[in-house]
Amino acid sequence: MGKFDGVLLASDFDNTILNTERPRRTGCPIPPISQRNVEALRYFMDNGGRFAVATGRALPAFRIFAEQVPMNAPAVVCNGGALYDFKTERYLETMELPETIRPQGQDVLDRFPTAAVEAYHMDNVIHSVRPNEYTRQHEHVTHAGVQPVPTLLEVPMPLIKIMFEDDHEHLLALRDYVSRQPWSADYEVFFSDRTLLEVTRKGASKGAMVARLAKRLGISMDHIYCAGDENNDLSMLTMAAEGFAPANCVETVRSCGATIVADCDHDTLAEIVSILDKRY
Structure with missing residues (x-):
């Protein structure tokens, strides 16, 4: 038994786990994921927590980073359009657009x-x-x-x-x-x-797919925590028991009631895990 048994943490990737805004605007190299974030996520998972990335990226755009992020739950990709299991290398759920x-x-x-x-x-x-x-x-x-x-x-x-x-x-x-x-x-x-x-x-959002993931894992809504910085994260931030947002988040996220934590250059996920460590 671990202190985080029955807890799901789902986090956006770009500009929450890793600052990709600067490389996108300037063309500079993408930095590595911080060691503090990696160690915090491993601690969370070693103590029973389930961690999933919930990204707007499609699978080929996230795959290159997937091995750098410790995960022990399927990932939400395409802004909730699909749920993908990297262990079995298959889609678990998809919500396809109509031909129109x-x-x-x-x-x-x-x-x-x-x-x-x-x-x-x-x-x-x-x-x-x-x-x-x-x-x-x-x-x-x-x-x-x-x-x-x-x-x-x-x-x-x-x-x-x-x-x-x-x-x-x-x-x-x-x-x-x-x-x-x-x-x-x-x-x-x-x-x-x-x-x-x-x-x-319609109905394909990060919040909806994180909720479906939690149901698959047998985790109650009272123990779902989400992190994100942009408008496409609002559905999961407001659905979670508590939403967290890095200090670099957009104003709509800041005003949605999310708890503001360290920005993406200063170990956002490490601070969130520290908060949950005191709570459980």
Whole structure:
């Protein structure tokens, strides 16, 4: 028996466990995950806790980092579009987009000529229509290449998510356009960064998939803790018994009631584990 038996901690990856914002903006190398974070997670797991990464990244974009992060629970990927078990190397759950996403997404691109889109296929292939500077920045931090295609109509199904990339003010207008469409009720639409607007199937969110993971593990909602810094983390931060946010989080996360802890440059996860260590 360990002090963290029956406890699940789920954390966002980018700019929560590891600062990838600076490399994305400047092109500098991605730093290693801090030793303090690694040691804290190992301590948590050695004492019975279950730890999962809950990332917006698709599997090929997270796989390169998966071995660096101690985990003993399946990972939430694609912003809750899928649950993946690295031990068995298979998807446990997926929430695929409907086929209508291709013509609907292409209509959006036709109306917003500066936007690019990445489309994430179930077979772990990433396609891109009109790749732009934000696509290249994203490639730098994910180390996952994209395959250019002329239109979304030529991207094969099934897809787990698509992501529009553009200047923030353009994405705000794009988001507002999508919200006015009768088909928008079929999707979750949210920012994962000021220059990244993501679309998943209705009901596919980090919070929903973390809850499903907890059910699989037999962990009650009273013992789920989540950490994240961006708007795409809000669903799990507000669902958890307690949400934690690094000090570098966006304002909407700061105001959602999450407990603010050390920023991603100063061992966010180590501080969270220290708090839980005193609680249990």
